Amino acid sequence: MGGVETHCENLYPLLKKLRRNDSFTIIGRKAYLPDRLSEYQGIRIVSLAHARGRHFETITNAVYGVLYARFVVHAQLLHLHGIGPALISPIAKLLGMRIIVTYHSKNYEHRKWNWFGKCALRVGELCSIQFGDEIIAVSRSLAMDLKRRFPQAANKIHFIPNGADHLLRPTTELCDVPDILSKYDLVKGRYIVTVGRLVPEKGFHDLIQAFKAADVDYKLVIVGDSERRDRYSSSLLAEASNSIVFTGVLKGDALQSILQGASLFVLPSYNEGLPIAALEAAVAGTPVLLSDIQPNRDLGLRPENYFKVGDVGQLRHRLTQDHATYKVARDAVLQDYNWANVCAQTDKVYSSVHF
Known part of the structure; x- marks a missing residue:
């Protein structure tokens, strides 16, 4: 979705x-x-x-x-x-x-x-x-x-x-969400997450490349799918491994659990309107790292929460830093969005x- x-x-x-x-x-x-x-x-x-x-x-x-x-x-x-x-x-x-x-x-x-x-x-x-x-x-x-x-x-x-506050409301979509991390063999605080459709403008190819080059002791979790299977989405799914996990679409409590358990949320997109996924991550209390396109900068986060769009080298470096550096003011996000x-x-x- x-x-x-x-x-x-x-x-x-x-x-x-x-x-x-x-x-x-x-x-x-x-x-x-x-x-x-x-x-x-x-x-x-x-x-x-x-x-x-x-x-x-x-x-x-x-x-x-x-x-x-x-x-x-x-x-x-x-x-x-x-x-x-x-x-x-x-x-x-x-x-x-x-x-x-x-x-x-x-x-x-x-x-x-x-x-x-x-x-x-x-x-x-x-x-x-x-x-x-x-x-x-x-x-x-x-x-x-x-x-x-x-x-x-x-x-x-x-x-x-x-x-951005919809994840705070109780949902009935999944009753067994405490098992969502074990379902994907994830450990709380030991994975990086991104959320979105598997389309080129989301920049997930950059994130995968930067993640592999960073060689960090985390997993990369990509939440989302494509409307139809095409060459691009197939090329992303071909990267699936023990350290790169594709979950498909998650909603409600399941998505909230995945976000809350992550060490870092990354959105490397080339094009956005206003990124709901980034807002959801901020509300979940997850540190946030975004590409510096204008719609992402509209969120008004600190400079350290952004990296140059398309710069795989800079993104690789940011992934190796202390993820707590990218914490955001959750209450301010809730007030504004x-x-x-x-x-x-x-x-x-x-x-x-x-x-």
């Missing part, structure tokens, strides 16, 4: 409690939602079809979704997550819906897209600006960049970050869109 999914999972149940007279329906892709209809904490979840292949999957599902929203749900407000789905905002506008777009990441910078996909995503960015009634950016630098490039839309661009505040700010945006 990626950052957008985590964002929606934590935001909408709180919004529903705050806006009791409104009904909420989340529309997703059939490939990831096996049940045609389901419910989660008062939120109706609908799974719709889509074309196969990464270049058409999102856009076809978004087209079906906007038609379903208008003619089945009779929605008055459509909240789109990401600049890919924002491509269909002109259709939604023609059908009479108000539109909010949450801009999570500059997806056109991701390496997986060819020139056509990148062009389409840039058009989606323009559509979000042109047709969105309000736009939410999850990082401060992203909001500032959008206001700089689109000054005519500055008054409708809002910075609302992701939250909590879902109650995110919900309250989002509610204000909803209220400003008269629907």
Whole structure:
């Protein structure tokens, strides 16, 4: 599960409690939602079809979704997550819906897209600006960049970050999580962890290279998977060994246990929106080491918590240092990045869109 999914999972149940007279329906892709209809904490979840292949999957599902929203749900407000789905905002506008777009990441910078996909995503960015009634950016630098490039839309661009306190809430996903470390043959305090999709922009290839060169007495644990098996994810999984462990996707108590038991969390990414995984690690009390891309620096950590993106040599050196050096102020993270505040700010945006 990626950052957008985590964002929606934590935001909408709180919004529903705050806006009791409104009904909420989340529309997703059939490939990831096996049940045609389901419910989660008062939120109706609908799974719709889509074309196969990464270049058409999102856009076809978004087209079906906007038609379903208008003619089945009779929605008055459509909240789109990401600049890919924002491509269909002109259709939604023609059908009479108000539109909010949450801009999570500059997806056109991701390496997986060819020139056509990148062009389409840039058009989606323009559509979000042109047709969105309000736009939410999850990082401060992203909001500032959008206001700089689109000054005519500055008054409708809002910075609302992701939250980080969801791992503190009790979950029921796994009851046997005390065994999660033994399941992967891990010892508390003797492994380094990273979390994310197995895609090039996460930079896990750099981390594996730096870890192997550092030759430290730790294991490296990579939590996450890819949407589909491709050359890149296969090359990462081929590195699995006694000292490099792939767990697949973990959530809730299992993820919290893995993070709390780690000596260090590393995020070597080349591209982010606002890194929920890094926030989760900070809340878990785990020392944090991040690449120095702007969205990571938006978290406002100390200089020693960052290394130059793509610099394997510097990362190798940082892995050999005392990991306690990278401790962060957990309470400050909880104060700045909590879902109650995110919900309250989002509610204000909803209220400003008269629907």
